[in-house]
Amino acid sequence: MSTHISLQAFDPWRAIAEHQQQSALDKQFGATASFVGTMRDFNDSANVSRMVLEHYPEMTQHYLEQLENQAQQKWELLDSLIIHRVGEITPADPIVLIACWSAHRRAALDACSWLIEELKHNAPFWKKESGQNGDRWVEKNTDGL
Amino acid sequence: MSTHISLQAFDPWRAIAEHQQQSALDKQFGATASFVGTMRDFNDSANVSRMVLEHYPEMTQHYLEQLENQAQQKWELLDSLIIHRVGEITPADPIVLIACWSAHRRAALDACSWLIEELKHNAPFWKKESGQNGDRWVEKNTDGL
Amino acid sequence: MSIQVKFFASLRETIGISETQVTSVSTAGDVWDSATNNSERPINVLVAVNLEYAQFDSLINDGDEVAFFPPVTGG
Amino acid sequence: MSIQVKFFASLRETIGISETQVTSVSTAGDVWDSATNNSERPINVLVAVNLEYAQFDSLINDGDEVAFFPPVTGG
Numbered sequence: 001m002s003t004h005i006s007l008q009a010f011d012p013w014r015a016i017a018e019h020q021q022q023s024a025l026d027k028q029f030g031a032t033a034s035f036v037g038t039m040r041d042f043n044d045s046a047n048v049s050r051m052v053l054e055h056y057p058e059m060t061q062h063y064l065e066q067l068e069n070q071a072q073q074k075w076e077l078l079d080s081l082i083i084h085r086v087g088e089i090t091p092a093d094p095i096v097l098i099a100c101w102s103a104h105r106r107a108a109l110d111a112c113s114w115l116i117e118e119l120k121h122n123a124p125f126w127k128k129e130s131g132q133n134g135d136r137w138v139e140k141n142t143d144g145l
Numbered sequence: 146m147s148t149h150i151s152l153q154a155f156d157p158w159r160a161i162a163e164h165q166q167q168s169a170l171d172k173q174f175g176a177t178a179s180f181v182g183t184m185r186d187f188n189d190s191a192n193v194s195r196m197v198l199e200h201y202p203e204m205t206q207h208y209l210e211q212l213e214n215q216a217q218q219k220w221e222l223l224d225s226l227i228i229h230r231v232g233e234i235t236p237a238d239p240i241v242l243i244a245c246w247s248a249h250r251r252a253a254l255d256a257c258s259w260l261i262e263e264l265k266h267n268a269p270f271w272k273k274e275s276g277q278n279g280d281r282w283v284e285k286n287t288d289g290l
Numbered sequence: 291m292s293i294q295v296k297f298f299a300s301l302r303e304t305i306g307i308s309e310t311q312v313t314s315v316s317t318a319g320d321v322w323d324s325a326t327n328n329s330e331r332p333i334n335v336l337v338a339v340n341l342e343y344a345q346f347d348s349l350i351n352d353g354d355e356v357a358f359f360p361p362v363t364g365g
Numbered sequence: 366m367s368i369q370v371k372f373f374a375s376l377r378e379t380i381g382i383s384e385t386q387v388t389s390v391s392t393a394g395d396v397w398d399s400a401t402n403n404s405e406r407p408i409n410v411l412v413a414v415n416l417e418y419a420q421f422d423s424l425i426n427d428g429d430e431v432a433f434f435p436p437v438t439g440g
Binding site for chain 4: 037053054055056058059062063084095096116119120121122123124125126127128137138139140141
């Protein structure tokens with residue numbers, strides 16, 4: 001289990017590959033499910049050229065570690081990885097990565113889906129978008145649809 | 146949309162990254178969900194040292210393309226990628242990759258989960274395992290639990 | 291009429307042939323009987339006609355490709 | 366007693382402070398009132414005590430850290 005807050009842009013696919021190599025998972029896991037959330041260059045029709053992601057550092061780390069623990073209790077996970085970007089973000093940058101490893105597919109898939117929903121609803125991050133209409137705080141997350 | 150049958154080992158994370166670069170998705174997608182199925186070195190307790198994956202080539206290609214089309218009709222996907230390995234496989238080799246891109250998270254997550262279930266239940270691939278107890282055809286796929 | 295018949299995986303090994311042709315059949319079940327010399331059909335055998343899953347009572351036309359195989363185990 | 370108080374995001378900008386301290390409070394609601402000089406509390410404000418979500422009637426102890434913030438929008 002691992003949670004990182006990243007101040008720099010990160011490559012989610014390389015992060016998964018590296019995490020997998022460093023862990024002792026080899027030959028034991030049969031399933032990896034991942035989710036990557038990326039900054040789009042539009043949101044509610046106003047062009048967005050830049051974004052700042054603020055967070056509550058101590059609570060973020062604590063909350064995400066708790067989430068991973070809960071996921072481990074709910075599903076038979078072999079490992080999980082959460083990376084969340086903070087600071088200044090530009091379109092097409094990855095914002096969040098969640099990856100879950102398990103022996104069988106449903107644990108990894110269901111845990112990954114659950115983790116991103118919980119994170120979206122409760123992890124203490126806030127987005128402020130800058131675009132042609134100036135700056136504005138995003139008021140709430142969508143339901144994902 | 147893209148379906149590949151791979152005779153060689155493939156790196157699923159590099160495949161996702163390359164597919165993303167080659168497509169014109171940049172800045173439009175907000176969500177990528179992926180599933181990777183990997184060969185484990187045990188199955189039903191008998192050590193498995195090698196596996197051969199047979200398939201029905203014409204039907205495989207046709208079936209997987211149909212699946213991607215169906216997923217596109219059911220969810221608002223921007224793109225999808227399926228890679229499935231065939232031939233001789235050794236433990237820790239990736240067997241299948243499914244990746245889905247969408248604007249919002251639920252489409253990518255739900256389509257990815259649906260695609261792997263459909264593929265597991267219906268795509269014409271067959272595994273023959275070799276281990277300390279000799280060769281044996283895997284008789285049926287698990288329900289993923 | 292000429293029907294292309296294929297067998298895959300464990301079924302290919304049990305039947306001992308991977309491809310053959312049959313003539314004068316009306317259903318996919320007839321194709322099985324003709325191609326296997328009336329072997330007993332295992333209960334879990336699946337059939338595809340022209341690359342699509344079908345039933346054993348599906349009607350067969352000249353030029354069709356009919357494939358028989360055990361439960362799939364990919365992914 | 367000494368309570369560390371934090372505000373985040375749009376709430377930090379509205380209130381105009383990011384961190385402060387208060388004393389002599391019994392609930393998280395009291396912390397809000399004391400730290401904001403009895404500003405009206407927006408209906409959607411969330412509160413965390415010692416890094417865990419809490420309620421406005423949650424009891425506060427000496428040394429606690431109390432944070433107020435708007436609905437979260439990460440991920």
